[in-house]
Amino acid sequence: MVSSSCISLSDLASGDMFNSAQSPRRITRAMTDPGIVSALDGWKTNEGDAASPECREKKIIVANFLPLQAQKDINSGGWSFSFDEDSLLLQVKDGFSSDTDVVYVGSLKVDVDSSEQDEVSGRLLEEFNCVPTFLPPDLQKKFYHGFCKKYLWSIFHYMLPMCPDYGNRFDRLLWQAYLSANMIFAQKIMEVINPEKDYVWVHDYHLMALPTFLRKRFHRVKLGFFLHSPFPSSEIYRTLPVRDEILKALLNADLIGFHTFNYARHFLSCCSRMLGLDYQSKRGHIGLDYFGRMVYIKILPVGIHMGQLQSALNHPSSTTKVKEIVQQFEGKKLIVGVDDMDIFKGISLKVLAMEQLLKQQPQLQGNVVLVQIVNPARSSGKDVQEAKREIYESTQRINNAFGFPGYEPVVLIDRHVPFYEKIAYYAFAECCIVNAVRDGMNLVPYKYTVCRQGTSQMDEALQVAAGYPRMSMLVVSEFIGCSPSLSGAIRVNPWNIDAVADALNMAITMPVDEKQLRHEKHYRYVSSHDVAYWAQSFIQDLERACKEHYSKNCWGIGFGLSFRVLSLSPSFRQLSLENIVPAHGRTCRRAIFLDYDGTVVPHSSILKIPSPEVILVLNNLCSDPKNTVFIVSGRGKTSLSDWFARCENLGIAAEHGYFIRWCRTSEWETIPVAADFGWKNIVEPVMKLYTEATDGSYVESKESALVWHYRNAHPDFGSCQAKELMDHLETVLTNEPVVVKRGRQIVEVKPQGVTKGFVTEKILSTMTSNGKPPDFVLCIGDDRSDEDMFESISNAACISSLPVPPEIFACTVGQKPSKARYYLDGPADVLTLLRSLTAASRSMASTSGAGN
Numbered sequence: 001m002v003s004s005s006c007i008s009l010s011d012l013a014s015g016d017m018f019n020s021a022q023s024p025r026r027i028t029r030a031m032t033d034p035g036i037v038s039a040l041d042g043w044k045t046n047e048g049d050a051a052s053p054e055c056r057e058k059k060i061i062v063a064n065f066l067p068l069q070a071q072k073d074i075n076s077g078g079w080s081f082s083f084d085e086d087s088l089l090l091q092v093k094d095g096f097s098s099d100t101d102v103v104y105v106g107s108l109k110v111d112v113d114s115s116e117q118d119e120v121s122g123r124l125l126e127e128f129n130c131v132p133t134f135l136p137p138d139l140q141k142k143f144y145h146g147f148c149k150k151y152l153w154s155i156f157h158y159m160l161p162m163c164p165d166y167g168n169r170f171d172r173l174l175w176q177a178y179l180s181a182n183m184i185f186a187q188k189i190m191e192v193i194n195p196e197k198d199y200v201w202v203h204d205y206h207l208m209a210l211p212t213f214l215r216k217r218f219h220r221v222k223l224g225f226f227l228h229s230p231f232p233s234s235e236i237y238r239t240l241p242v243r244d245e246i247l248k249a250l251l252n253a254d255l256i257g258f259h260t261f262n263y264a265r266h267f268l269s270c271c272s273r274m275l276g277l278d279y280q281s282k283r284g285h286i287g288l289d290y291f292g293r294m295v296y297i298k299i300l301p302v303g304i305h306m307g308q309l310q311s312a313l314n315h316p317s318s319t320t321k322v323k324e325i326v327q328q329f330e331g332k333k334l335i336v337g338v339d340d341m342d343i344f345k346g347i348s349l350k351v352l353a354m355e356q357l358l359k360q361q362p363q364l365q366g367n368v369v370l371v372q373i374v375n376p377a378r379s380s381g382k383d384v385q386e387a388k389r390e391i392y393e394s395t396q397r398i399n400n401a402f403g404f405p406g407y408e409p410v411v412l413i414d415r416h417v418p419f420y421e422k423i424a425y426y427a428f429a430e431c432c433i434v435n436a437v438r439d440g441m442n443l444v445p446y447k448y449t450v451c452r453q454g455t456s457q458m459d460e461a462l463q464v465a466a467g468y469p470r471m472s473m474l475v476v477s478e479f480i481g482c483s484p485s486l487s488g489a490i491r492v493n494p495w496n497i498d499a500v501a502d503a504l505n506m507a508i509t510m511p512v513d514e515k516q517l518r519h520e521k522h523y524r525y526v527s528s529h530d531v532a533y534w535a536q537s538f539i540q541d542l543e544r545a546c547k548e549h550y551s552k553n554c555w556g557i558g559f560g561l562s563f564r565v566l567s568l569s570p571s572f573r574q575l576s577l578e579n580i581v582p583a584h585g586r587t588c589r590r591a592i593f594l595d596y597d598g599t600v601v602p603h604s605s606i607l608k609i610p611s612p613e614v615i616l617v618l619n620n621l622c623s624d625p626k627n628t629v630f631i632v633s634g635r636g637k638t639s640l641s642d643w644f645a646r647c648e649n650l651g652i653a654a655e656h657g658y659f660i661r662w663c664r665t666s667e668w669e670t671i672p673v674a675a676d677f678g679w680k681n682i683v684e685p686v687m688k689l690y691t692e693a694t695d696g697s698y699v700e701s702k703e704s705a706l707v708w709h710y711r712n713a714h715p716d717f718g719s720c721q722a723k724e725l726m727d728h729l730e731t732v733l734t735n736e737p738v739v740v741k742r743g744r745q746i747v748e749v750k751p752q753g754v755t756k757g758f759v760t761e762k763i764l765s766t767m768t769s770n771g772k773p774p775d776f777v778l779c780i781g782d783d784r785s786d787e788d789m790f791e792s793i794s795n796a797a798c799i800s801s802l803p804v805p806p807e808i809f810a811c812t813v814g815q816k817p818s819k820a821r822y823y824l825d826g827p828a829d830v831l832t833l834l835r836s837l838t839a840a841s842r843s844m845a846s847t848s849g850a851g852n
Contacts, residue, residue: 057197058101059539060189061089064144064206066106066130079112079120080130086419088531089203091305097536098413104130104189111137131188135181142177144206147480150174151240152205156229157344158236158440162368168558170241178419179209179561186213194833195221199542204228209245211252212487212563219565224542225250226257228302229440230481233324234270244274245561251275251290252564257298257538259441259481264299266302273715285541291815292567296545300537301485303530310455312423319461321424326462329428332407333508335370336429336445338422339436341377341414345388346477346494351394353435353500354410358402360715366407368508370433371425374414388414426451427458431507433475434482435494441481445474445489449522468532471515471521473507475500485525566815568823574820575811575833583807587625587776591767591806593760593789594830595781596633596640598744599813609643617831620838622649628774629765632756634748634785636702637668646654656750656785657759658704671754671762679736680706683749684727694721705750722747744783756781757788764793775806779820780830782813790819 012414048176067087067495071080083090092590093102112120117134124130135143151174154160185207189200195218202210202225235723237243247270250256258264263285271288272278278287279297286297312318325334335354339345354370374391377384395410402409432448451458452472459466474489476482483491490503552567584590594600600614610618620627631653633640636652641661644650648664660669680701687699687708696713699706710718725747729740737752767774779786790810810820813830824830 022613023468024724054330057516058103058192058194059096060103060105060193060198060200060618061092061203062105062185062189062200062207062210063089063203064106064125065109066132068108068128068130070108070110072110079123081114081124083128085308088302091308091531092535093203094305094307094530094532095537095539102129103192104128105185105192106130106134106139107133107135125192131192133181133188135184139177140178142174146171146174147178148206150488152208153229155236156205156232158230158232159343160236160239168272170451175242177382179407182207182209186210186217189214189607190217193218193221198222199539201225201226201538201542209249209561211297212249212561214780215252215565216556216563219556220549222542222546222549223253224536224538224545225253226298226478227263227440228259230438231258231266231270232262233266233475237270238274243270247271247275248564249561251288253295254293255296255298255538255542257274257300259299260484261299264297268297271717272719276526278719283575289816291557291564293565293818294545296541298538298541300534301481301529302441302443303532303534304443304450304526305532306450306530308529309423309447309450312420312453313427313455314457315423316418317418317420318423318427319457321421322427322458323459325424325428329369331367333368333431334425334429335368335431335433335504335508336425336448337370337433337435338371338373338417339377339434340375341384342436343383344436346437347372347501348387348390348394349437349494349497350435350615351391351398351410353497353504355394355398355401356497356501357504358398358409360501364508365402365409366404368496368731369407369409371411371413371429373417373425374412376416379674383645388725422447423451424630427454427462428705430471431473431475431504433500433504434477434480435475435492435500436477436480437494439477439480443482445476445482445486445522446526449519451527452519453523455539469516470519470523471512472519473510473515474518474522475503475507484706485529486522488521513716524797527552555656568815571821572818573822575809575824577833577836579822580809581836582835583776584837585840587807589767589772589774590624590627590776590778591764591774592621592627592629593632593763593779593781593788593793594630595756595783595786595813596631596635598633598782598827599780599786599828600832603744613831614647615644616643618647618650618837619832621834624649624838624841626841628763628772630763632759632781632789633742634705634707634783637661653756653759653762653763655702655704656754656756657762658751658754658764660759671758676737677704679733679738679749682736683729687725687747690728695720697721704754707749707750708747709745709810711745735762741785743785753830755788757792760789760792773806775804776809777806778809780811780813780824786812787819794819 067084067090069082069084072078073080089104096102112132112134114134117132121132124132150728193200199222200214202223205227211223211225214223227697231237240246251271256267258267268279268286268288271279273700277288277290279286288295288297337347337350339347340345350372357368371493389685391412399408426448429448432445434442434444449472453470454462454464456466459468475487476486476489477494478491479494483489485807490507492500492503494500515653548654553570553573555566556563556692557566558564597603597608601608601610618629621627628651629649631640631644632653634656635654637652637659640652640654645664646650651663652661653659658671660671661667683706684699684701687706690708691697691699694710694713694717697708697710697718699708708722710722713721722742726740726742729747729749733740733749736748739752741748741750764774764777779789779793781789790812793808795811809822811822811824812818812820813824815823815825824833
């Protein structure tokens with residue numbers, strides 16, 4: 001089978017995948033929706049293809065597989081399709097309003113010949129609102145069984161794939177197949193999306209590159225992503241060779257969802273350590289500022305479909321089966337487990353715990369049975385076969401040791417078990433155990449709890465009297481996603497077999513009243529946090545995350561998977577030569593304020609002294625008598641005066657302006673603040689205490705301030721210690737005339753009133769009093785302390801001492817929220833701008849001289 005929508009791996013290898021000229025193959029029904037696909041013939045435009053207003057808003061649900069069951073008739077060759085009622089994707093519709101149009105994008109679980117694909121596509125869209133992504137078998141194998149299962153699934157479950165069984169080298173062809181498959185999914189979305197109205201919700205690790213492809217095509221696409229598996233700690237995740245690419249792709253979503261705080265915390269830690277991003281919590285919402293876009297983090301475990309379970313409990317097949325089970329296990333206490341056959345579900349550990357229970361509690365022999373239902377494996381490999389062999393051997397050994405005619409301690413059901421049969425076991429079992437060593441969510445405990453609540457028909461089949469107290473007991477691994485939400489469950493470390501055996505014994509022998517209380521607590525949570533609640537909550541947060549899309553200007557920057565959208569306020573734009581050079585040329589009294597670190601010298605530079613190029617540029621600026629140029633830095637006056645000894649006319653404001661020098665030959669002035677520095681005797685011991693406890697940190701002593709640096713410390717630990725240090729210092733310095741501030745990987749204590757904003761006001765005021773009121777002000781900086789400068793010079797136009805409002809250019813380095821109106825990308829751009837200003841001045845001077 002060959003799919004015409006597939007991107008060749010040769011294109012991926014050559015790096016052409018993002019600029020592919022291929023057109024997504026259109027589908028029949030989309031042609032009836034005006035404006036949706038009319039402009040989707042290429043990847044060249046982005047926001048001009050808006051749909052007409054009469055198109056109804058859609059929710060586009062994207063996952064690896066469609067919520068469909070497909071079967072081909074051998075005789076007629078015709079296809080029959082039906083919705084898979086067990087699919088989570090189908091159930092999320094309950095969380096949407098009734099007038100919401102839901103479209104599904106994903107693959108079928110069967111192969112469809114290329115000659116039938118167009119016909120099947122039209123039929124699925126018309127009858128089921130489904131858009132199939134037909135992946136060729138070879139691509140499907142490399143994408144799903146290759147990259148997804150071999151790398152992502154393993155790493156996300158804390159198993160490193162770089163071992164002899166998998167091969168020691170990362171297979172880049174599998175990565176290319178993953179990107180190719182994600183591209184095909186993106187193309188299919190483009191066939192049906194109205195980018196101005198529709199919301200796209202992408203599910204799970206199979207499609208983590210998809211947000212970049214969509215964001216590249218539609219800069220303002222409303223895009224959410226939910227990860228249904230664990231997200232590993234940074235120590236595990238960082239072993240993935242394409243770790244940065246995947247993180248950057250996920251950050252092209254507007255909202256990223258996780259089942260637990262731990263999973264979200266690991267993701268945020270990876271973003272911090274590998275991409276240098278910081279997150280913030282505002283009004284209960286966690287967000288990452290990514291190039292002006294706020295990427296929100298959602299933490300909410302998925303729920304179950306209550307209606308489906310209650311209907312299944314009342315189904316005749318379930319009640320008939322439960323009667324058989326009651327008869328089969330009469331007089332015995334049943335423990336049930338339902339797990340997929342894979343190496344992470346801990347089935348063998350569960351069986352060993354059952355063996356330990358029977359050894360420790362001989363009175364339970366003959367009275368307790370573990371029924372373990374094993375769902376078919378979703379992947380193949382010798383690790384799965386080995387796990388299966390171990391389970392069978394352990395089961396046989398235990399049954400031989402403790403069983404007798406009419407009694408088997410462990411009943412292994414290794415076949416396809418219909419849903420109604422599982423329901424019957426849940427309803428009868430006194431305890432349910434989920435012993436996975438690592439799992440994303442696992443809804444088995446939720447289903448068990450609802451089944452134990454029962455219905456009138458199920459009560460009759462179980463021969464339970466009306467009003468009989470409802471009871472259920474859960475033994476759950478602490479390494480599964482549902483564990484935090486089940487406060488009444490007995491949590492266990494699945495590797496500790498003795499502890500699991502003790503937990504099973506506690507669950508069986510617990511008093512009825514306590515069992516009832518635990519069950520009621522679980523049932524209240526499960527019934528109120530069902531799949532509809534989960535879907536509704538996610539979509540509401542997605543709508544909130546996207547509400548500012550059209551209030552900002554957007555630009556696409558970067559190549560390949562490093563592509564991202566820069567989203568800025570309409571009044572915040574790049575400082576271009578066309579903006580500033582004319583203003584610079586027509587003014588005569590210019591004040592120029594430059595931060596040092598991160599502005600004229602990169603933060604990444606090991607040598608912090610200014611380069612010869614920086615000295616040359618500054619000297620050229622200072623040589624123009626119309627310019628008053630100041631370096632305004634937090635560094636000490638000794639360092640700055642030594643570094644700029646060759647700049648005769650350069651002004652320096654050291655230690656955030658506490659010391660001011662107008663030129664090399666002038667004396668240092670100080671800001672008139674409290675001269676008592678006795679507070680240093682309080683601060684220094686505290687900072688030294690944190691330095692000893694935080695490897696890589698150190699204390700810098702200035703004349704007016706003390707600074708604790710943690711740039712070389714562990715990022716998370718350093719940040720944590722910085723917060724604690726600030727709290728500590730603010731407590732002990734309550735009555736001192738100082739402020740405690742946190743900057744770029746520093747905590748600084750300095751006298752009140754010492755700010756870069758104050759020193760800029762002082763310099764502007766001095767220029768005015770000397771008869772040279774500035775008519776041009778340029779201020780460039782990159783740090784939080786520079787925001788005071790931006791605010792100060794922005795208010796300069798309102799200062800009555802200035803006869804004419806000056807032309808003001810406040811510019812931050814780096815694209816980020818700022819009080820400045822302009823930005824430059826980095827120190828190299830700053831130097832380019834300053835060189836252009838000096839060149840323009842010389843050109844005007846020579847022209848003026850020639851005219852004379």
